[in-house]
Amino acid sequence: MTATDERPAEQAHEIGTSRTRKEDQHLITGHSTWVDNMVLPGMVHLAILRSPMAHAKITSIDASGARKYPGVVAAFTGADFADTQGNLPCAWPVTPDMVNPGAPSLAVEQVNFAGDAVAVVAARTKAEAVDALESIEVEYDPLPPVLDLEAALADGSTLVHPNTTSNKCYTWVFDSADAGSGASMDDARRDAEVTVTRRFIQQRLSPSYMEPRSTLVQPVDQGVTIWSSTQIPHILRTMLALTLGIPEHKVRAIAPDVGGGFGGKITITPEEVITTLVARRLGKPAKYTETRSETLEAAHHGRAQIQDITITAKQDGTVTGLDVHLTADLGAYLRLITPGIPLLGAFMYPGIYKFPAYHLSCDGVFTTKVPTDAYRGAGRPEATFAIERIMDELAAELKMDPLALRRKNWIAHEEFPFTTVAGLTYDTGNYEAATDKAVELVGWEDLRAEQARRREAKDPVQLGLGVSTFTEMCGIAPSRVLGSLSFGSGGWENASIRMLPTGKVEVVTGISPHGQGHETGFSQIVADRLGIPFDDIEIIHGDTQSSPKGLDTYGSRSLSVGGIAVVKAVDKVIEKARRVAAHMLEASQDDLEFEAGSFSVKGAPGSSVSLPEIAFAVFVAHDLPDGMEPSLNSEATYDPVNFSFPHGTHLCATEVDTETGRVKILKYACVDDVGTPINPLLIDGQVHGGLAQGIAQALYEEAVYDDAGNLVTGTFVDYTLPAAPDLPNFLTDRTVTPSTDNPLGVKGVGEAGTIASTPAVVNAIVDALRPLGINNIQMPCTPERVWRAIQSSGANDQGSAAASTQEHFDSTEGDAQ
Amino acid sequence: MTRISVQVDGDHYTDEVEPRTLLVHYLRERIGKTGTVVGCDTSNCGACTVLLDGKSVKSCNMLAVQADGHEVTTVEGLAIDGTLHPMQQAFHDKHALQCGYCTPGMIMASIDLLNDNPHPSEDEIRVGLEGNLCRCTGYQNIVKAVQQAAGSEQS
Numbered sequence: 027m028t029a030t031d032e033r034p035a036e037q038a039h040e041i042g043t044s045r046t047r048k049e050d051q052h053l054i055t056g057h058s059t060w061v062d063n064m065v066l067p068g069m070v071h072l073a074i075l076r077s078p079m080a081h082a083k084i085t086s087i088d089a090s091g092a093r094k095y096p097g098v099v100a101a102f103t104g105a106d107f108a109d110t111q112g113n114l115p116c117a118w119p120v121t122p123d124m125v126n127p128g129a130p131s132l133a134v135e136q137v138n139f140a141g142d143a144v145a146v147v148a149a150r151t152k153a154e155a156v157d158a159l160e161s162i163e164v165e166y167d168p169l170p171p172v173l174d175l176e177a178a179l180a181d182g183s184t185l186v187h188p189n190t191t192s193n194k195c196y197t198w199v200f201d202s203a204d205a206g207s208g209a210s211m212d213d214a215r216r217d218a219e220v221t222v223t224r225r226f227i228q229q230r231l232s233p234s235y236m237e238p239r240s241t242l243v244q245p246v247d248q249g250v251t252i253w254s255s256t257q258i259p260h261i262l263r264t265m266l267a268l269t270l271g272i273p274e275h276k277v278r279a280i281a282p283d284v285g286g287g288f289g290g291k292i293t294i295t296p297e298e299v300i301t302t303l304v305a306r307r308l309g310k311p312a313k314y315t316e317t318r319s320e321t322l323e324a325a326h327h328g329r330a331q332i333q334d335i336t337i338t339a340k341q342d343g344t345v346t347g348l349d350v351h352l353t354a355d356l357g358a359y360l361r362l363i364t365p366g367i368p369l370l371g372a373f374m375y376p377g378i379y380k381f382p383a384y385h386l387s388c389d390g391v392f393t394t395k396v397p398t399d400a401y402r403g404a405g406r407p408e409a410t411f412a413i414e415r416i417m418d419e420l421a422a423e424l425k426m427d428p429l430a431l432r433r434k435n436w437i438a439h440e441e442f443p444f445t446t447v448a449g450l451t452y453d454t455g456n457y458e459a460a461t462d463k464a465v466e467l468v469g470w471e472d473l474r475a476e477q478a479r480r481r482e483a484k485d486p487v488q489l490g491l492g493v494s495t496f497t498e499m500c501g502i503a504p505s506r507v508l509g510s511l512s513f514g515s516g517g518w519e520n521a522s523i524r525m526l527p528t529g530k531v532e533v534v535t536g537i538s539p540h541g542q543g544h545e546t547g548f549s550q551i552v553a554d555r556l557g558i559p560f561d562d563i564e565i566i567h568g569d570t571q572s573s574p575k576g577l578d579t580y581g582s583r584s585l586s587v588g589g590i591a592v593v594k595a596v597d598k599v600i601e602k603a604r605r606v607a608a609h610m611l612e613a614s615q616d617d618l619e620f621e622a623g624s625f626s627v628k629g630a631p632g633s634s635v636s637l638p639e640i641a642f643a644v645f646v647a648h649d650l651p652d653g654m655e656p657s658l659n660s661e662a663t664y665d666p667v668n669f670s671f672p673h674g675t676h677l678c679a680t681e682v683d684t685e686t687g688r689v690k691i692l693k694y695a696c697v698d699d700v701g702t703p704i705n706p707l708l709i710d711g712q713v714h715g716g717l718a719q720g721i722a723q724a725l726y727e728e729a730v731y732d733d734a735g736n737l738v739t740g741t742f743v744d745y746t747l748p749a750a751p752d753l754p755n756f757l758t759d760r761t762v763t764p765s766t767d768n769p770l771g772v773k774g775v776g777e778a779g780t781i782a783s784t785p786a787v788v789n790a791i792v793d794a795l796r797p798l799g800i801n802n803i804q805m806p807c808t809p810e811r812v813w814r815a816i817q818s819s820g821a822n823d824q825g826s827a828a829a830s831t832q833e834h835f836d837s838t839e840g841d842a843q
Numbered sequence: 844m845t846r847i848s849v850q851v852d853g854d855h856y857t858d859e860v861e862p863r864t865l866l867v868h869y870l871r872e873r874i875g876k877t878g879t880v881v882g883c884d885t886s887n888c889g890a891c892t893v894l895l896d897g898k899s900v901k902s903c904n905m906l907a908v909q910a911d912g913h914e915v916t917t918v919e920g921l922a923i924d925g926t927l928h929p930m931q932q933a934f935h936d937k938h939a940l941q942c943g944y945c946t947p948g949m950i951m952a953s954i955d956l957l958n959d960n961p962h963p964s965e966d967e968i969r970v971g972l973e974g975n976l977c978r979c980t981g982y983q984n985i986v987k988a989v990q991q992a993a994g995s996e997q998s
Contacts, residue, residue, distance in 0.1 A: 046935055053943030054931040054950065056878015056918035063877035153861075153868075236882050236890060236944040236978050285880075285944030286978050318883035541942030541979050707938045711980060715941060718981030742887035742976065750969035750982040 040550035044707035047546045059282040061240035061253045066311040070099050070148040073155035077137035080394040080735025082166035091161035092147050097154030103145045104134035112269045117514030118366035124196040127187035129359035131296035138358035141323035171394045171735030175353045186392040195390035202384040208447035211385035214347025218338035222420050228329040228408045230729035233401045237285020240315040241298045243305035249276025257287040258578040263570045265294045281568040284540035289400030292580045293362040323737045328401020330355035337416045343434045347383035350375050354390045357397035364399045371405030373448040377413040378497050379435040384447040394735050402780045406498045414494045414785035428493045452671045459761045460697045464675040468695035473679050486685050490794025492678040494786035500774035501670030502581030520575040521591035522661035523599045527645035529638025534566045536576015537588035543708040555596045557623020582774025590768045591664035598660035603640045609651045610635050672773040674698035678786040682794040687813025695757035702764045702771035716779020722748045724787035847911040852920025860907045867891040869907035878919040889975030892948035893917045899955035918947035930992045939988035941979035949975050953989045
């Protein structure tokens with residue numbers, strides 16, 4: 027076989043080019059493989075009966091009526107699976123004394139949130155299964171709901187779980203003096219020239235991936251094949267085996283096309299377990315697909331914290347200490363990493379600033395609401411919000427420009443690598459460059475002038491400018507660090523390369539994409555490194571049979587961990603090929619150079635052999651070096667040496683109508699530094715989507731419970747996902763400060779937009795209203811809340827008109843408590 | 844059961860359906876048009892959008908029997924002989940999809956938008972698509988894709 031390299035020269039440089047995606051074709055033509063599309067012979071459809079009460083004893087339950095309904099194959103209650111269902115796994119016991127009261131998939135004796143599953147019907151069609159739910163009789167003995175976080179911690183509170191003595195799950199503490207990473211916060215408080223304290227509320231949010239979760243389970247001999255709309259097929263396999271006692275090697279987990287996740291699909295769900303139990307009990311394939319209402323009421327939420335923040339500083343603006351107390355709403359049960367979500371932010375409260383002292387404590391609290399777990403950013407949006415909001419509050423207290431205060435305190439580019447007061451070592455960054463570029467991009471000075479003009483003119487529509495200069499920790503994560511935090515897993519990632527006889531390449535990865543574009547990005551990396559055309563590379567993922575080893579996709583880890591594993595595996599292929607090339611060219615390996623997919627002898631032009639030629643020679647194996655195994659295939663498992671620290675500066679200009687409370691984003695500009703860009707088109711896409719979700723937290727979204735513990739935002743009518751007119755056209759740009767912790771120089775990008783944007787928007791709103799004495803608005807900053815804040819400030823003294831308007835609003839506001 | 848005859852993506856189908864069957868369920872479960880998906884149960888998200896006699900409808904928001912005698916076009920019926928519809932091509936070119944779940948509905952709604960208004964402004968595009976939710980893209984590249992398909996792309 028003779029293969030010639032016919033690639034155009036420019037294809038030698040895939041990295042950095044805006045390749046359109048190889049993933050798109052089947053998605054734009056409707057040939058997708060969502061789990062709910064799948065039908066297997068004999069398959070039953072499941073419908074789940076859910077508790078209408080937030081907190082109650084189940085005094086009786088009878089599903090026998092369902093079995094009389096047309097098409098119904100079986101109906102089960104918690105009692106039917108009490109001995110086999112086990113408890114849903116929690117992989118992060120954050121403290122040795124953390125309380126885990128257990129989490130049955132189907133409630134047996136007690137329900138602990140409205141939406142808790144109590145029974146399941148299997149029928150020949152989904153409609154028949156749903157019809158039969160009405161026949162299941164359940165009697166509940168109501169218990170008081172536990173909704174307010176601080177009341178839940180008070181002595182004498184109703185306990186969510188009868189097998190506990192308190193609603194407190196854990197208290198986790200970090201103290202820089204104890205850790206040896208900084209000074210004492212007590213000293214900082216004592217010596218403070220300026221102290222600013224604020225309480226911020228992180229409202230509950232629904233991740234709201236567009237594809238409702240769906241699971242299909244096929245019993246296979248002693249095991250199962252499970253297709254699930256999950257971000258974590260590998261973890262699902264292991265955890266399902268551990269939870270249900272199925273031998274791990276008898277479980278095959280597949281994540282086909284998955285319609286978004288955003289952290290919402292990185293848990294082991296009750297529905298996955300229930301579907302598995304029913305399929306195995308009946309010996310038939312079973313499929314469960316949730317409705318959107320079920321997503322909102324029963325799939326985990328994110329955020330949900332009270333943040334009490336104190337910052338200390340000198341009069342000149344030098345920050346001296348940061349004290350954080352979190353009260354985290356864990357909801358009714360511990361899901362896979364529920365207790366650890368606040369901890370993923372705990373190291374990021376100091377942000378990009380040089381704090382000498384830092385203290386954080388976090389109380390995790392059980393409530394009778396749906397459990398919380400990861401949502402895009404997972405702890406880090408909360409941390410970034412708190413630090414970037416409190417920096418603006420400190421600036422206001424000191425009458426300093428918010429950007430000047432930040433410049434005074436941030437880590438200068440020449441100070442990297444820098445170990446923060448939280449003990450993290452940031453490898454690289456250039457906050458000055460990103461900020462300067464963002465200021466230019468948004469037209470900061472012109473906006474300030476316009477703001478002054480409107481203030482002078484007492485324009486009813488005021489202008490506010492908000493800053494967020496953020497960094498975050500992602501690329502989860504060095505296994506050793508995860509171990510020190512008691513996380514139940516490592517943070518490595520696996521990849522293998524299969525060289526096919528015709529020179530095509532299969533790349534098997536343990537990450538599990540669901541919209542990010544990894545097939546395109548990874549193909550670009552491999553194309554450059556192996557010198558193989560982009561289109562000759564296939565990325566294989568999402569099936570534990572074809573991709574047997576991996577830790578999946580979350581925490582912006584896919585490129586900075588999974589991509590590096592691919593690089594390591596590629597390099598092993600090249601080294602194996604080098605030995606064959608030397609043999610074929612009758613040269614010493616040391617005399618060979620590898621470039622653009624071919625080995626050649628240094629200084630001897632014309633003598634070269636291409637990788638496809640080598641692949642074929644290895645395939646036939648007729649003439650290989652003595653003792654060489656006839657394979658170029660290689661595998662690598664890469665454990666990152668550090669987290670990834672992308673950063674950037676986000677600037678937002680909002681109009682605030684002081685008469686109606688309406689907020690409109692006039693301009694949003696961000697400059698993100700995610701290290702070496704692999705594909706700018708994909709980076710921009712990640713940033714855009716991240717911004718939309720972060721802005722939505724600031725302005726639109728909140729999962730609200732009423733006083734009885736019922737979710738009142740149980741549909742997309744009530745839960746305000748932004749639509750196209752609700753968002754501005756984003757101005758995006760980049761600076762490039764390569765990471766020094768990995769060979770590609772890349773940093774994570776998946777969560778950055780969400781982490782950075784929320785405080786930029788709220789800072790802008792508060793900036794517009796600060797002359798009225800307003801220093802906070804609770805999120806989401808709806809027109810009602812902004813209007814109320816303005817009324818309370820007394821700025822719009824319109825006498826009885828305002829008072830009479832006020833009466834038309836409900837006196838209670840939903841909040842995260 | 845009620846007998847209906849519909850034309851879907853150029854093919855004729857005659858089926859007995861329960862009167863309560865939603866068009867989207869008919870498309871997905873009876874005739875295998877799984878390119879059209881369900882994203883909510885309150886007709887907010889638009890993931891199930893198809894064209895009925897050339898006009899966009901949310902197929903979760905009408906009954907299959909209401910489609911009797913009508914012509915339905917789904918995302919699966921857009922490409923002709925392997926050539927993508929200009930709107931499909933534009934979504935690809937502009938990276939207007941990530942997970943792709945909203946994409947079929949978004950493409951169908953965008954086609955209808957341009958049928959009504961061949962040269963929309965950015966604001967008109969955004970307002971025109973407000974019945975279709977996307978969680979991945981922040982809509983920016985969807986707007987660009989519609990602009991490309993309309994031939995009104997800003998450089």
